[in-house]
Structure formats: structure tokens, C-alpha cells
Amino acid sequence: MGGLAxxxxxxxxxxxxxxxxxxxxxxxxxxxxxxxxxxxxxxxxKIGAYVTKRLLEAGVTLxxxxxxxxxxxxxxxxxxxxxxxxLPPEVKASIEAKYNLDKPIYVQYGKYLLGLAQGDLGExxxxxxxxxxxMIAETLPPTFQLGIFSLIICYLIGIPAGLIAAARHNSWVxxxxxxxxISGVALPSFVVAAVLILLFSFEWSLLPAALWDGPxxxxxxxxxxxxxxxxxxxxxxxASVLEVIHSDYIRTAKAKGLGYWTILFKHVLKNSxxxxxxxxxxLISGLLTGSFIIEFxxxxxxxxxxxxQSVTNRDxxxxxxxxxxxxxxxxxxxxxxxxxxxYFDPRIKLDK
Amino acid sequence: xxxxxxxxxxxLLAVTGCKKKQSADYGLxxxxxxxxxxxxxxPTLDWTKSSDTTSSTVINNLMEGLVTYDLNSDTLELxxxxxxxxxxxxxxxxxxxxxxxxxxxxxxxxxxxxxxxDGLLRLLDPKTAAKYAYFIFGIKNAKPYSTGELKDxxxxxxxxxxxxxxxxxxxxxxxxFPQLLTHVPxxxxxxxxxxxxxxxWTEAGNIVTLGPYKLKIWEHDxxxxxxxxxxxxxxxxxxxxxxGYIINEATTARNMFDLGRIDAQMDLPANELSLLxxxxxxxxxxxxxxxxxxxxTKKAPMDNLKVRKAISMAIDKDEIVKMxxxxxxxxxxxxxxxxxxxxxxMGLKYNTEMANKLLDEAGYKDRSTFPRITLAFNTxxxxxxxxxxxxxxxxxxxxIQIELRNEEWKVYLESLQTDPPHIFRLGWLADIPxxxxxxxxxxxxxxxxxxxxxxxxxxxxxxxxxxxxxxxxRMKLYDEAQRILVEQDIPVLPIYTMVETMMVNERVKGFPxxxxxQMKFKDIEITN
Numbered sequence: 001m002g003g004l005a006x007x008x009x010x011x012x013x014x015x016x017x018x019x020x021x022x023x024x025x026x027x028x029x030x031x032x033x034x035x036x037x038x039x040x041x042x043x044x045x046k047i048g049a050y051v052t053k054r055l056l057e058a059g060v061t062l063x064x065x066x067x068x069x070x071x072x073x074x075x076x077x078x079x080x081x082x083x084x085x086x087l088p089p090e091v092k093a094s095i096e097a098k099y100n101l102d103k104p105i106y107v108q109y110g111k112y113l114l115g116l117a118q119g120d121l122g123e124x125x126x127x128x129x130x131x132x133x134x135m136i137a138e139t140l141p142p143t144f145q146l147g148i149f150s151l152i153i154c155y156l157i158g159i160p161a162g163l164i165a166a167a168r169h170n171s172w173v174x175x176x177x178x179x180x181x182i183s184g185v186a187l188p189s190f191v192v193a194a195v196l197i198l199l200f201s202f203e204w205s206l207l208p209a210a211l212w213d214g215p216x217x218x219x220x221x222x223x224x225x226x227x228x229x230x231x232x233x234x235x236x237x238x239a240s241v242l243e244v245i246h247s248d249y250i251r252t253a254k255a256k257g258l259g260y261w262t263i264l265f266k267h268v269l270k271n272s273x274x275x276x277x278x279x280x281x282x283l284i285s286g287l288l289t290g291s292f293i294i295e296f297x298x299x300x301x302x303x304x305x306x307x308x309q310s311v312t313n314r315d316x317x318x319x320x321x322x323x324x325x326x327x328x329x330x331x332x333x334x335x336x337x338x339x340x341x342x343y344f345d346p347r348i349k350l351d352k
Numbered sequence: 353x354x355x356x357x358x359x360x361x362x363x364l365l366a367v368t369g370c371k372k373k374q375s376a377d378y379g380l381x382x383x384x385x386x387x388x389x390x391x392x393x394x395p396t397l398d399w400t401k402s403s404d405t406t407s408s409t410v411i412n413n414l415m416e417g418l419v420t421y422d423l424n425s426d427t428l429e430l431x432x433x434x435x436x437x438x439x440x441x442x443x444x445x446x447x448x449x450x451x452x453x454x455x456x457x458x459x460x461x462x463x464x465x466x467x468x469x470d471g472l473l474r475l476l477d478p479k480t481a482a483k484y485a486y487f488i489f490g491i492k493n494a495k496p497y498s499t500g501e502l503k504d505x506x507x508x509x510x511x512x513x514x515x516x517x518x519x520x521x522x523x524x525x526x527x528x529f530p531q532l533l534t535h536v537p538x539x540x541x542x543x544x545x546x547x548x549x550x551x552x553w554t555e556a557g558n559i560v561t562l563g564p565y566k567l568k569i570w571e572h573d574x575x576x577x578x579x580x581x582x583x584x585x586x587x588x589x590x591x592x593x594x595x596g597y598i599i600n601e602a603t604t605a606r607n608m609f610d611l612g613r614i615d616a617q618m619d620l621p622a623n624e625l626s627l628l629x630x631x632x633x634x635x636x637x638x639x640x641x642x643x644x645x646x647x648x649t650k651k652a653p654m655d656n657l658k659v660r661k662a663i664s665m666a667i668d669k670d671e672i673v674k675m676x677x678x679x680x681x682x683x684x685x686x687x688x689x690x691x692x693x694x695x696x697x698m699g700l701k702y703n704t705e706m707a708n709k710l711l712d713e714a715g716y717k718d719r720s721t722f723p724r725i726t727l728a729f730n731t732x733x734x735x736x737x738x739x740x741x742x743x744x745x746x747x748x749x750x751x752i753q754i755e756l757r758n759e760e761w762k763v764y765l766e767s768l769q770t771d772p773p774h775i776f777r778l779g780w781l782a783d784i785p786x787x788x789x790x791x792x793x794x795x796x797x798x799x800x801x802x803x804x805x806x807x808x809x810x811x812x813x814x815x816x817x818x819x820x821x822x823x824x825x826r827m828k829l830y831d832e833a834q835r836i837l838v839e840q841d842i843p844v845l846p847i848y849t850m851v852e853t854m855m856v857n858e859r860v861k862g863f864p865x866x867x868x869x870q871m872k873f874k875d876i877e878i879t880n
Binding site: 076077078079081082083084085086087088089090091093094095097098123126127128129130135138139197201202208209210211212213214217296297298299301302305312313314 | 376398479480481489495499500550551554574598599600603604605608610761762769780793
């Protein structure tokens with residue numbers, strides 16, 4: 001089941017990277033297989049009660065977030081229809097009537113919750129006549145693409161780099177990798193992006209400097225976004241591997257006469273991934289909901305900008321929609337990470 | 353085994369069901385396409401509801417109003433649009449518009465005066481909740497209709513006389529009324545199309561228009577493609593396609609321009625202006641917009657006329673403009689350069705000696721007794737530089753210390769409404785190239801007058817000028833009103849006329865820069 005999920009996922013990512021539109025059926029197949037995997041995993045590990053509890057908690061968390069956000073929006077100064085050219089009271093009144101902003105706050109809140117229960121996130125105040133759910137559905141794919149590609153780069157570079165650095169502890173390999181990692185951690189993504197554009201677009205005319213229309217367009221933003229977390233992962237992995245390498249069971253494995261690489265990959269690596277896993281929760285949600293700056297710099301039609309601009313515009317429904325989506329992804333990513341803990345380190349028990 | 357089967361099945365399904373995404377240039381021929389960028393996704397293409405410049409730019413190419421501007425004339429004279437002629441009764445309170453015949457919408461339906469009336473009534477309808485409804489409150493019974501007080505639309509002063517004639521009755525005389533009909537929200541609409549598609553009537557494929565271009569593709573947050581409208585009644589567009597990418601970041605757009613991916617860029621990154629100005633593609637155009645400081649005339653010490661005068665005379669506008677480096681034009685009067693009524697020989701002149709004398713007379717001979725006043729602006733690099741320059745000037749020239757305060761845009765707007773600071777920065781962009789548009793927002797009861805200042809004589813002059821049909825007589829009234837603002841009462845301090853800077857690739861001829869910022873692309877030619 002896990003293999004199937006992984007295979008399908010890799011296949012989808014590859015297809016998407018090559019600039020194909022993913023058919024809806026494939027996206028659903030991905031979702032079903034991933035859910036199926038976690039269902040199976042939950043069942044086989046007998047952690048059904050734990051998962052149910054966590055899911056219920058997630059629901060409560062989201063409800064609290066929706067309520068708090070709703071309340072905070074009414075408290076912050078400046079309303080959605082305050083503009084440079086002030087609207088006359090008559091005009092403002094009809095606009096507020098249209099969006100129910102003239103009703104008492106509890107009525108607005110009730111209507112909002114009622115809509116939410118039916119999956120209706122309301123209509124944007126800024127982009128007239130556009131349902132928030134449609135806006136999210138349209139801007140989510142580029143953001144997810146950017147996020148998933150970057151995530152894969154992070155793991156593909158970060159974990160091996162950390163592992164090798166630790167395996168060759170205090171050698172030139174270690175020093176080089178760590179100098180690279182520390183530079184990577186220190187460099188904000190927009191600096192990396194600017195340098196990449198300067199080199200690859202202007203100096204060497206190899207890759208486009210902006211837009212989002214196929215493999216050549218994906219490379220620069222993905223590297224720019226992925227560099228920093230890759231560096232963090234490399235450092236985490238190295239530290240963790242160094243710790244594990246000196247543990248008793250590794251000494252036992254060595255004493256049994258197991259090969260060096262077998263020990264490294266089978267015994268050390270798996271047990272060293274816990275810190276990386278912890279870091280992955282926020283990382284996944286952070287990358288999936290997009291980096292505002294990278295999307296801006298590369299004119300990627302993603303939803304990162306909505307997350308920021310909706311607040312500037314006081315576009316209440318869009319702010320609420322984006323906040324809920326971000327929270328849901330964060331909560332889910334953390335749940336998945338927690339579930340994976342016991343996979344990587346069976347000593348961790350989840351049922352409490 | 354079943355695993356592999358499933359895999360193979362999904363793979364097959366995926367490959368057969370997959371299609372490549374459209375390429376970035378939508379397969380358009382480069383020689384037939386003008387490529388540009390929009391700074392934001394257009395908030396709406398529903399022209400009745402639109403209120404921003406990006407939406408207007410797109411709509412101005414899809415649609416046309418009853419009346420339009422001759423964008424080649426410096427004074428932006430009116431010229432026929434959908435209407436071939438218009439005339440008013442003697443006191444300019446009833447206006448009759450005769451429509452051109454044989455105009456067809458892009459779906460083949462004939463354009464009639466009813467569509468024009470529908471457009472105006474829809475703008476007023478409270479259910480539309482259009483921001484610019486107030487724009488035509490001058491029409492008889494428009495205001496009560498827009499609040500829902502008056503339900504009967506036939507009592508609004510909009511009458512369809514016949515298929516080709518529209519008569520509009522105003523509440524009071526208004527000499528510049530036809531100008532209002534150049535403004536996007538007043539454009540005619542097709543109620544049948546709107547009823548059929550609801551909110552999605554503005555999507556490509558649904559929208560029906562009658563301008564020089566048709567909406568071919570609108571990929572939200574990504575790009576817009578316009579295609580030449582072959583049934584357009586006017587002079588046909590010279591370039592068959594317009595491709596506009598939505599690029600929020602000015603630096604990114606500049607990259608695209610430098611790499612030859614777009615042909616023109618309208619908002620240049622402010623911090624690169626000094627470099628870009630040296631390039632041959634650089635162009636600038638003064639626009640009908642002003643940057644000014646307002647004084648809260650009820651907040652001590654700004655309630656003292658001498659203090660307001662002293663501060664106004666101690667600020668060197670030339671120095672500010674030079675520091676900003678965007679080609680802005682120092683403004684002495686209230687009406688911007690390029691508009692009727694502009695006069696550079698008015699206002700208080702920069703004179704530090706006089707300024708110091710005035711401040712002494714105001715009772716602050718000992719400068720340390722001058723209260724700490726606040727200059728507020730909305731968070732923005734340019735505004736900050738400007739505010740810091742004013743702060744430095746006032747300190748060195750008057751010896752007074754002012755405090756700077758910046759606020760996020762919406763917070764700032766609320767501050768202006770509730771408790772305007774001593775000095776605040778604001779801008780005003782013309783909706784129409786008429787002085788009334790600049791004068792009437794400082795009337796004592798205007799929602800846009802944050803100065804707490806009012807002058808009955810000023811109100812009288814501005815209201816009277818709106819109804820005067822003789823141009824010379826009108827300008828005399830505005831002249832007096834302007835002098836009240838910048839010489840007598842000083843509730844405001846105009847700083848400069850705004851200038852738009854842009855870069856245009858050499859392969860583009862006929863780029864439509866003009867003072868009212870109406871970007872009409874139909875005269876653009878692509879040469880190679």
C-alpha cells in the first residue's frame with residue numbers, strides 16, 4: 001500500500017513537473033491512495049482511537065481559529081470599503097447591505113458558520129463576484145506544485161548531504177557540506193532568487209526569469225524556495241546521525257559484522273530522521289501554502305499573495321478562507337508527521 | 353500483482369487524459385501581439401462595479417462610452433463615442449444624446465439607447481452596490497433611487513426617447529455632464545447577458561462587448577488576452593492581439609521587459625528610476641493627479657493660519673521633487689498641470705524669511721515652545737522619503753521639530769476619518785479632466801475633506817462653477833476658489849503634479865500615454 005501511494009505520488013509529481021495538466025481522476029486517485037495508506041497504517045498499528053481523537057481535535061482547532069479570526073477582523077482598524085476616495089454614506093450603505101455587514105455581528109457570525117458548514121466560504125470583497133473557494137481552487141495548483149517540488153529538493157539534497165557529512169565526520173566533505181549548509185540557512189530565499197535570476201536568466205540566458213508554464217519555469221523558483229530548508233535539513237540530519245552513530249545498537253550492528261553502508265542506510269538513517277520529521281510539519285505546510293515572496297518575484301499565479309494581500313485589502317471572506325486553509329494544512333501535516341514518528345522509531349508509542 | 357495492475361491502469365489513464373498546459377505566450381504570433389503587464393489581477397471586468405485603474409484599462413479596450421476623449425489632444429477634448437452628438441437645454445440641466453446607428457455588440461445584437469439607460473440605472477441600483485454610484489447622483493432622483501428610498505426607476509431622470517435617443521434630466525445644471533459618460537462605470541450594459549450568466553458574465557466566452565477588442569482569455573491571476581473585434585464600429589485596432597501578464601512586482605516586470613518578454617512596463621520600480629531614466633525606452637507623462645498635504649485646521653497649532661502659512665512657505669517643493677527623482681512637477685495651485693484652470697503663478701512662494709516671521713508672529717518666537725506636531729503618511733518608501741525631507745526642511749529652516757508617523761493603508765484611512773493628524777499626506781487622481789473633480793472634494797460637507805476646514809465662499813464658488821457653461825467665466829470662478837485654498841486659508845498644501853513613468857520597447861509605435869491614464873491599445877503598432 002505504501003509503495004503504491006509513493007509510486008503514484010512520484011508519477012503525478014513527475015507528470016506535473018513535465019508541464020502536463022493532471023487529470024482530475026489522477027488527483028483523486030492520489031488522494032484516495034494516500035488516505036487509504038493512512039487508513040491501513042492506522043488499522044495495522046491499532047492507533048484508530050488516537051487518530052480519531054486527533055482528527056476531532058483538529059476540527060475543534062479549526063473552529064476556534066475561524067472564530068478568533070472572525071473576531072479579530074472586526075477589531076482591527078480599517079474596513080474593506082475604506083478607500084482613498086471616501087465613499088458617500090449612501091453608497092457605503094448599499095455595499096454593506098449586500099455583504100450583510102449592516103447586520104449585528106452575531107448574525108454575521110452565524111451566517112458565516114452556516115455557510116462554512118455547507119462548504120461555502122463566501123465571496124471576495126475585492127475580486128467582485130468571485131467565490132473564495134473558486135479563487136483557492138484556481139491558485140492552489142501552482143502553489144502546491146512549487147511547494148511539492150521544493151519539498152522533494154529539500155529531502156533529496158538535505159538528507160544525503162547531512163548523512164554523508166556525518167559519515168565523514170571532520171573530513172573535508174563534512175566541512176564543505178556544512179559551510180554550504182550554514183550559508184544556505186543564512187541566505188533568505190529572495191536573495192537566492194535574485195542571484196539565480198541574474199545568473200541563469202540574464203548572464204547565461206538559460207532559464208526564464210518569471211511566469212509558471214513548464215519545467216524550465218519551475219527550476220529557479222523551486223531552487224530559491226528549497227535552498228534554505230534543504231540546508232536546515234542537512235544540519236539536522238548531520239547532528240542526529242552523529243548522535244545515533246555512537247549509540248549502542250550501532251556498535252552491536254558493527255560487532256555483528258554488518259557492512260558499513262548497510263549500517264548507515266538501514267540502521268542509522270532511519271533512526272536519525274526524527275528531528276527532520278519534526279521540522280517537516282511546519283515545513284510542509286509552509287511550502288504548500290507557498291512563499292509569498294517567491295511567488296511575487298517569479299510572478300507565479302499562486303495563492304501566496306492572497307494570504308498577504310487579502311489582509312491589506314481587509315477582504316474578510318478571503319482572509320478567513322486563506323487562514324482556514326493554512327490552518328487545516330498545518331494541522332494535517334503535523335498529524336501526519338506524528339503518525340510517521342512511530343514508523344521511523346517504533347519506540348515512540350502513539351496511543352496515549 | 354493487483355498493485356502493478358492498478359499502477360499500470362492509472363498510468364494509462366493519466367497519459368491518455370493528459371494534455372500539455374498552454375504555453376506562456378498562448379501560441380500568439382509575436383508580430384501581431386502587444387505584450388504588457390497588469391500590476392494586479394483586475395478586481396472585476398463588470399464595468400458598472402469597477403472602481404480601480406487595472407479594471408478600467410481592460411474595460412476601456414473592450415467597451416466604449418457614449419462620449420470619449422480625443423486622447424491625441426492635449427486638452428482631452430470630448431469626441432463622439434457611441435453617441436454621435438449631444439446637446440443640452442439652455443441652462444445645461446437636460447441633456448439629449450443621439451446614438452450612432454449600426455453599432456453591434458460582439459454577439460451581433462444591435463446597440464440601442466436602452467442599453468445606455470440600463471447601464472446608468474444598474475449603476476444606481478442598490479442591489480448592484482456599485483462604488484461609483486455617486487458619480488451620477490447629479491441625475492434627477494438618482495440619489496433616492498440608489499438608497500432604495502425611491503423604487504420606481506421611471507422617476508429617475510433617464511428617459512429612452514427612442515432606440516437612438518437618450519434624454520437625461522439633472523437635479524441642477526451641470527455644464528460638464530457629458531464628461532461623466534466617459535467614465536467606465538457609466539458604460540451601457542446588456543441586462544440579458546448579465547441575467548443569463550450571473551456573476552460569471554464577465555468571463556471570456558460569456559462577456560459581450562462592443563469596443564475595439566474582445567476578451568479572448570482570462571486566466572485569473574495569470575494573464576489576459578484580448579483579440580481584435582472585427583465588428584467594431586470605429587477605426588479598427590491596428591494590433592490584433594493584446595497579451596497582459598499579471599505581474600504584481602515591479603522589479604519582476606522590469607526583468608521581463610529587459611529579457612524581451614513584455615513590450616511595455618507602466619509602473620517602474622521607484623528605487624531604479626534614476627538608472628532607468630537614462631535609457632532610450634524610458635518615457636514619462638504627467639497625469640491629472642496631485643500629491644498634497646492636508647492640515648487638520650481644528651488641531652492646535654494648525655488652527656492658526658499663520659502657522660499653516662509658515663509651514664507652507666518653508667517647504668521647498670523643488671527640492672522634494674528633485675529628491676524623488678521621478679520627474680514630478682512642483683505644484684503651486686490646486687489644479688494639476690494639464691488640466692483647465694492650472695496656473696503656476698499662484699500660491700505662497702517658498703520664502704524662509706517670511707515663514708520665520710510668520711511663525712514669530714504666531715507667538716512662537718521661542719521655537720522651543722512650538723508644540724510637537726505629527727506628520728502622518730501611509731507606509732510606503734516614497735512617502736517616507738518625502739516626509740523625512742519635509743521633517744529635515746522644517747527643522748533647518750524654521751527650527752521646529754515634527755514627528756513622523758506611518759500607518760498601514762486601511763488604518764491610515766480610518767485615522768483620517770476619525771482623528772486626522774496635524775499634517776497628513778494624500779493624493780487625488782482625476783476621474784474626469786474637469787476642475788470640478790478637484791475642487792468639489794474640498795467642499796465643507798465632502799467626505800474627502802479631512803481638514804475640518806470649510807469656507808462658505810469657496811463652497812459657493814465651486815457649486816456655482818459647476819453649472820456655468822461659459823468656459824472663461826467658469827475658470828474665473830475656479831481661479832478665485834483655488835486662491836482661497838492656496839493663498840488665503842491654506843487648509844492644504846499641494847506638492848506636485850503626478851507623473852507616470854514607463855518603458856516602451858522600440859518595436860512599439862503609438863503607445864497611448866495620456867494625462868487621464870486611459871490606456872487604449874487600438875492605435876498601437878508593432879514594427880520590426
